[in-house]
Amino acid sequence: MPAYTYAPRPFVRPPEMEGWCGTHKVAIVGAGPVGLTLAIDLAQRGVSSVVLDDNNVVSVGSRAICWAKRTLEIFDRLGVGERMLAKGVTWQVGRLFHGDDEVCSFDLLPEDGHRYPAFINLQQYYVEEYLIERALEFPDLIDLRFLSRVTDHEDQGPHVRLSVETPEGKYVMDAEWMVACDGANSPTRQRMGLAFEGQSFEEEFLIADIEMPDSPFGDGPPERWFWFDPPFHDGKSALLHRQPDDIYRIDLQLSRGTDARTEATEERVKPRIREIVGDRHFRLDWMSVYRFRCARLAHFAHGRVFFVGDSAHVVSPFGARGGNGGIQDADNLGWKLAAVVRGDAGLDLLETYDRERGLAADENIANSARATNFMTPKTPVEALFRAETLRMAHDQPFARRLINSGRLSVPCILPGMEDAGIDGCAIIPGMAAVDLPVAGDWLIHHVHGGFTLVGFGEVVLPDVAGVRRIGIGQSGKPYTCLADDGRLAEARYGTGRAFLFRPDGHVIAVFETPTKAGVGAAVSRCLRIAKEEETV
Numbered sequence: 364m365p366a367y368t369y370a371p372r373p374f375v376r377p378p379e380m381e382g383w384c385g386t387h388k389v390a391i392v393g394a395g396p397v398g399l400t401l402a403i404d405l406a407q408r409g410v411s412s413v414v415l416d417d418n419n420v421v422s423v424g425s426r427a428i429c430w431a432k433r434t435l436e437i438f439d440r441l442g443v444g445e446r447m448l449a450k451g452v453t454w455q456v457g458r459l460f461h462g463d464d465e466v467c468s469f470d471l472l473p474e475d476g477h478r479y480p481a482f483i484n485l486q487q488y489y490v491e492e493y494l495i496e497r498a499l500e501f502p503d504l505i506d507l508r509f510l511s512r513v514t515d516h517e518d519q520g521p522h523v524r525l526s527v528e529t530p531e532g533k534y535v536m537d538a539e540w541m542v543a544c545d546g547a548n549s550p551t552r553q554r555m556g557l558a559f560e561g562q563s564f565e566e567e568f569l570i571a572d573i574e575m576p577d578s579p580f581g582d583g584p585p586e587r588w589f590w591f592d593p594p595f596h597d598g599k600s601a602l603l604h605r606q607p608d609d610i611y612r613i614d615l616q617l618s619r620g621t622d623a624r625t626e627a628t629e630e631r632v633k634p635r636i637r638e639i640v641g642d643r644h645f646r647l648d649w650m651s652v653y654r655f656r657c658a659r660l661a662h663f664a665h666g667r668v669f670f671v672g673d674s675a676h677v678v679s680p681f682g683a684r685g686g687n688g689g690i691q692d693a694d695n696l697g698w699k700l701a702a703v704v705r706g707d708a709g710l711d712l713l714e715t716y717d718r719e720r721g722l723a724a725d726e727n728i729a730n731s732a733r734a735t736n737f738m739t740p741k742t743p744v745e746a747l748f749r750a751e752t753l754r755m756a757h758d759q760p761f762a763r764r765l766i767n768s769g770r771l772s773v774p775c776i777l778p779g780m781e782d783a784g785i786d787g788c789a790i791i792p793g794m795a796a797v798d799l800p801v802a803g804d805w806l807i808h809h810v811h812g813g814f815t816l817v818g819f820g821e822v823v824l825p826d827v828a829g830v831r832r833i834g835i836g837q838s839g840k841p842y843t844c845l846a847d848d849g850r851l852a853e854a855r856y857g858t859g860r861a862f863l864f865r866p867d868g869h870v871i872a873v874f875e876t877p878t879k880a881g882v883g884a885a886v887s888r889c890l891r892i893a894k895e896e897e898t899v
Contacts, residue, residue: 390538397672399494404697417512420549425486427686453484548672563656595638678731698866723775820858
């Protein structure tokens with residue numbers, strides 16, 4: 364009996380099956396974390412969507428479990444961040460072992476003064492459950508359609524026509540825009556015959572979730588443990604994470620040529636787990652064998668069809684870059700698509716989704732491939748490098764920095780904004796907002812959702828249409844002024860400067876003397892993106 368209770372969602376006959384033939388604003392294919400994130404984002408901006416999924420339960424098995432700080436800040440804006448934080452297991456320390464010996468540890472967020480931790484572990488089925496329940500709070504803006512499989516689509520210029528199959532028959536529907544969030548084996552991508560190119564890895568990993576009341580971490584906080592060549596799994600690698608409900612994720616590298624069907628049995632899996640956890644009582648909750656690849660589409664936008672998340676790019680699971688990358692894709696596209704649908708921006712704005720998230724995908728793939736090649740060397744030279752690195756890491760600090768068990772997910776610095784910064788400023792255009800406590804609250808709550816100009820120290824903020832103004836460490840100004848609760852603003856942002864944030868919380872310009880004309884021009888550039896700037 365699995366630890367999580369799966370509750371099926373009902374099929375509801377759509378209006379198209381009753382004769383309605385209008386055009387929806389956005390059709391989202393896939394009701395996983397990425398598709399639901401996009402739907403909620405659009406709804407918060409007043410844009411309606413239809414979400415279609417061929418299933419009617421949340422994902423089986425914990426699947427994606429590791430959610431990064433940047434992703435949690437996005438979930439916070441969507442209204443589920445607090446709930447995820449309350450349920451999830453917070454961790455920030457990771458330990459690396461070689462054989463029996465610990466060779467190093469790392470702290471992912473050594474400083475205080477952030478609303479969210481570096482990472483939490485939370486099973487994907489909980490994330491989907493929370494997002495579905497949040498989506499249901501927008502009945503006029505989000506139409507969730509379960510047991511609705513998209514079998515075909517056609518971009519007809521002013522709209523996309525989708526063919527949908529349900530338990531009660533078939534129908535067609537039209538939408539101005541279609542977003543494919545239909546996973547690594549995307550039927551949308553396959554129908555369009557789009558190349559999905561990259562590197563495939565032959566090694567397979569067994570992942571198992573076990574229920575185990577007695578923690579191997581003792582009385583201390585949960586950590587991430589990664590082994591190279593452990594005594595219980597000679598010559599391979601292994602990973603241990605804690606999740607809520609006393610569930611632990613174990614990843615075990617398998618030998619090349621192993622038969623997955625043979626390995627994914629309780630008779631083979633339980634003895635291996637016993638070697639890791641000792642005589643602790645455990646129950647096997649879920650297991651799977653996977654082979655992974657690092658690949659991406661050449662372009663994420665094709666006419667009125669967009670690809671988001673695993674349908675656009677896939678990586679190995681080491682580094683928590685898959686699920687987090689997909690959520691950050693949706694965060695990037697959501698405000699842009701909403702601005703175009705509302706008529707607040709030109710179509711050129713949508714082209715930046717491909718450029719910005721393409722760069723993020725390249726970064727994630729590069730880091731993921733490097734980690735996987737270190738963990739599973741393909742040539743004698745790679746094997747020698749790994750062996751010598753691990754040998755020296757026991758007593759040589761420089762070698763510890765070369766160990767790669769998955770460089771963990773960090774937000775991408777967006778391209779094309781380099782000229783909008785100022786010298787000597789640590790926070791540059793393209794970076795995501797760096798949080799800090801302000802006036803009993805958090806900065807991220809004030810800079811997400813719309814264009815926002817934030818002044819730190821003695822800098823006067825001009826009044827620009829459509830731009831919120833906030834002064835940190837200021838008073839007596841004709842706009843909102845917030846106290847620097849933790850005295851961290853100057854250390855993180857400096858003083859006498861103003862930062863212009865776009866709706867997804869990324870900095871698009873830094874000013875020492877902001878003017879109405881300068882701030883307005885930066886907003887206009889962001890919304891309309893002049894063609895000559897595309898080569899910057």
